[in-house]
Amino acid sequence: KDEKRGESSDRPAIRFKDVAGLEEVKEELAEVIDFINSPEKYYKMGAKIPKGILFYGPPGTGKTLLAQAIAGETNSAFFPASGAEFVEKYVGVGAKRVRTLFEKAKKDAPSVIFIDEIDAIGAKRSSESNNEKDQTLNQLLIEMDGFHSNQTVIVVGATNRLDLLDEALLRPGRFDRHMFIGNPDIRAREEILKVHIKNKPIDSKVDIKSLAKRTHGMSGAHLSNIANEAAILAVRNNKKHIGIDEFNQAIEKVMAGLQRKNAVVM
Numbered sequence: 001k002d003e004k005r006g007e008s009s010d011r012p013a014i015r016f017k018d019v020a021g022l023e024e025v026k027e028e029l030a031e032v033i034d035f036i037n038s039p040e041k042y043y044k045m046g047a048k049i050p051k052g053i054l055f056y057g058p059p060g061t062g063k064t065l066l067a068q069a070i071a072g073e074t075n076s077a078f079f080p081a082s083g084a085e086f087v088e089k090y091v092g093v094g095a096k097r098v099r100t101l102f103e104k105a106k107k108d109a110p111s112v113i114f115i116d117e118i119d120a121i122g123a124k125r126s127s128e129s130n131n132e133k134d135q136t137l138n139q140l141l142i143e144m145d146g147f148h149s150n151q152t153v154i155v156v157g158a159t160n161r162l163d164l165l166d167e168a169l170l171r172p173g174r175f176d177r178h179m180f181i182g183n184p185d186i187r188a189r190e191e192i193l194k195v196h197i198k199n200k201p202i203d204s205k206v207d208i209k210s211l212a213k214r215t216h217g218m219s220g221a222h223l224s225n226i227a228n229e230a231a232i233l234a235v236r237n238n239k240k241h242i243g244i245d246e247f248n249q250a251i252e253k254v255m256a257g258l259q260r261k262n263a264v265v266m
């Protein structure tokens, strides 16, 4: 299934309402979406459609989800790819894969290409030559410069490290819109938890606000994980509803994982 990444597309059903928090980012993206949905008024005004959007920030904060939502809101085909996969497999294949990806996206337009871990191909070019990576990056630049703005292909890149990226990639006409996607604050954590318990039977005593308070420092991915762990525990405990005990245990488990990870980093 993995080989298919970057080569298959679908039109995701994910919408902005599925992405909790990140209100400012969604507001900024609303303009891009309006452009894709009704380009004529922009063209009449002589405006060019944005080609590249870069999401940067810590892992698990909804970058992939947002990219899918852009596709969902515009009924665009979605082409997920990973920078690491472009260069890891076989030498010489990266540039060709980039070319094929853009060909397909153009054919299926309107489309959204999502390149996760774009730093794997987009890191600053060093004097030490890395042919495979540089060729792949060059091909990406060629593709982004090459398509006309009336072909609605939006390229969304995601990275944890904006500072690593080659400036050529960030120039106007390429990834010229940069949006920081950070860890959720207490209100956003509450919203994210609500999204992830929406279809689960929750005991009425569970206080979502208090869960949000106790999950400081966690990402959306952690919160989604907590909701899922709690559901699994409720099954194990033969409960009809997911209760406070299950949430407590789930938080502890995810928290322990976080601390282990931090310990390794330090």
Ligand code: ATP
Residues within 6 Å of the ligand: 018, 019, 020, 021, 022, 058, 059, 060, 061, 062, 063, 064, 065, 066, 116, 158, 192, 195, 219, 220, 221, 222, 224
């Ligand atoms: P990475 O940098 O690790 O690729 P990411 O920022 O792309 O991470 P996503 O893959 O979008 O993170 O998020 C992982 C999962 O966490 C999502 O599928 C979703 O279930 C949940 N999630 C993250 N952020 C949010 C959010 N803002 N609202 C709702 N769910 C979220």
